[in-house]
Amino acid sequence: MAGAPATPGREPPPDAATREARRAVRRAVRRAVRLAAELERLDGNRLWIVDTPRGRVLQKLYAERGGALRCRVRDLLARLRGGKSGTRAAARRATERRLLALWREAGCDVPRDLSDEHPELVNGRTLVLEFVEGPLLARALREAGADRARRDGLLEAFAATVRRRHDLALQRGEAGLIQEHGGVQHVIVTGTADTPRLVTFDLESAFTLRRDLLPLIAKELAAALRSLARVQGRALDESVFRDDLRALVRGYGDRARLAACAAHYLRPRGAARLLWAVDRALEEREERDGGKYEVMAVLEEVAGPLTPSPR
Amino acid sequence: MTSATAPTPPRPVTLHLDQLEKQPLAGEGNFVWKIPFPGGHEGAAVLKVYYGSRGWPLYAKKTVGNLLLTGRTSQMPRTRFRNEVDSVRLWEQHGFRCFGLHPEVRVEGLPEGGYMVFDWTPGRHFREYYRDAAVPLDERLATWRRWVPEWHRRHALAVRLREPRLIHENGDVKHVMLWQGGFTYFDFEICFRSRNVRDLVGREILAYMRSVGKFFGEELYERMTDVLVQAYPDKSLLLAAWEHAFRNDNAVIRAARALDRGLKPRHKSRWSKYSVARDIKRRLDAASLTLNA
Numbered sequence: 224m225a226g227a228p229a230t231p232g233r234e235p236p237p238d239a240a241t242r243e244a245r246r247a248v249r250r251a252v253r254r255a256v257r258l259a260a261e262l263e264r265l266d267g268n269r270l271w272i273v274d275t276p277r278g279r280v281l282q283k284l285y286a287e288r289g290g291a292l293r294c295r296v297r298d299l300l301a302r303l304r305g306g307k308s309g310t311r312a313a314a315r316r317a318t319e320r321r322l323l324a325l326w327r328e329a330g331c332d333v334p335r336d337l338s339d340e341h342p343e344l345v346n347g348r349t350l351v352l353e354f355v356e357g358p359l360l361a362r363a364l365r366e367a368g369a370d371r372a373r374r375d376g377l378l379e380a381f382a383a384t385v386r387r388r389h390d391l392a393l394q395r396g397e398a399g400l401i402q403e404h405g406g407v408q409h410v411i412v413t414g415t416a417d418t419p420r421l422v423t424f425d426l427e428s429a430f431t432l433r434r435d436l437l438p439l440i441a442k443e444l445a446a447a448l449r450s451l452a453r454v455q456g457r458a459l460d461e462s463v464f465r466d467d468l469r470a471l472v473r474g475y476g477d478r479a480r481l482a483a484c485a486a487h488y489l490r491p492r493g494a495a496r497l498l499w500a501v502d503r504a505l506e507e508r509e510e511r512d513g514g515k516y517e518v519m520a521v522l523e524e525v526a527g528p529l530t531p532s533p534r
Numbered sequence: 535m536t537s538a539t540a541p542t543p544p545r546p547v548t549l550h551l552d553q554l555e556k557q558p559l560a561g562e563g564n565f566v567w568k569i570p571f572p573g574g575h576e577g578a579a580v581l582k583v584y585y586g587s588r589g590w591p592l593y594a595k596k597t598v599g600n601l602l603l604t605g606r607t608s609q610m611p612r613t614r615f616r617n618e619v620d621s622v623r624l625w626e627q628h629g630f631r632c633f634g635l636h637p638e639v640r641v642e643g644l645p646e647g648g649y650m651v652f653d654w655t656p657g658r659h660f661r662e663y664y665r666d667a668a669v670p671l672d673e674r675l676a677t678w679r680r681w682v683p684e685w686h687r688r689h690a691l692a693v694r695l696r697e698p699r700l701i702h703e704n705g706d707v708k709h710v711m712l713w714q715g716g717f718t719y720f721d722f723e724i725c726f727r728s729r730n731v732r733d734l735v736g737r738e739i740l741a742y743m744r745s746v747g748k749f750f751g752e753e754l755y756e757r758m759t760d761v762l763v764q765a766y767p768d769k770s771l772l773l774a775a776w777e778h779a780f781r782n783d784n785a786v787i788r789a790a791r792a793l794d795r796g797l798k799p800r801h802k803s804r805w806s807k808y809s810v811a812r813d814i815k816r817r818l819d820a821a822s823l824t825l826n827a
Binding site for chain 1: 693767773781
């Protein structure tokens, strides 16, 4: 076996097993240090299942993300850039409460806000939500594996609910009906296998009023497709992903809108182009499968290129 | 036609201190005796005298500390008497059973407003009950599981009413008793004065759980803390225990606590409030769906 010759007077370099053991110890120490530090911080939301005399509910605690300075800077930047609701804990709580009522009124399936029914669990930092039992869509897809019929069923149902919501958003000019933080990891699959009920959650961040909603729909789609790509893990199986997208396009129905969104996302116009170029360059530098530009390019291929209007 | 009749007030009774057969009970600072009392449970009652064994300089010193530093009520005997009587009435009004009061009993030889006769309550203190190996562990944990929601109800009420007197200032497993299948509370001489009741709830939770650790040992503490996190309905209020130790709203107090943690060696002990606060937070994090998706 070839190896580095031992220098006289020095210890021979450790073998692979020793190096691996040392790395494992270092990882364990780093993890222990990180966990110890986390016990002295409250970073991000908490969501607890609570059994009450009136059934099982979820108590959601909205906590700040990052330290005192970081969360303020993030909020300031979000406000300066515009277009999105506040990122502080109180703002996220208020947004979620507003959107749950808005979506429900529009007939979209979201957890019920049970805060008024459970005043004992509500305070200025919490909401009480309906507990919806079922796996996340991301997990259901992972479990479906290569079962094409099951995957198609889930994805078509998902796309149909998204389409209906987008139609409503466009009809009403309501940006709140477009999910800012969308994706297959924010949908719970419940109901029966034949008639799955898809419940969308995580509405604590919202797009604010805009005249043109198509770019926002494009953003939601990009986020959803990226999350779908991530269901497969690091190595994206392009043929499976394309089949998934075909199912999504069928379920969504409006190919022209999907193509327009993809075109907008991939080839923006006006001042947005500079930001777009920077963002795209950064994403390509990461060289990760399933980036948002990559998935939108696949969507454009699957949905068909946008045909110019006969006019 | 029926008419509601007010309960008849008990007839005044006068006892003579020098003629009473007094059996000393546990008590620090006060004189607490078990005395014969016709009509009481087991023919007995408890006489608590707030003018106890401490001298005036110590009362004065503790009062200054309570009023100026720790946000508690005065240590002076009459104030402690008033607090105890008011707190017992308040707690009972909200359905929390306390030792029954006998204000109709006058004891010759003691200063008015400086003593009270309580029901003799022959229950079992949590401290003894949980250490009793003759009681099956599952039964002890079931009792704890039954008690935790009652504990939460009091905390929730205190927060809603912004009522610091509903917080057990000297709360620990020594001051809760299991009796007739329910729970009985005692020792309310001192109260907090702050209206930041949420923080006081956190403080009380830590005090109880520290005493669980100290009196019952590591193994039972772990089990009882697990049950606490499962059975306490309002997890965000339970998190107030951790927030009391690590995330006070007031930046000055937060900084003082950080110094306190760093400088005092006793805070590194297993049953320090900081250690118990971390234990509760660790469990709440583990129970959170957002951290375990």
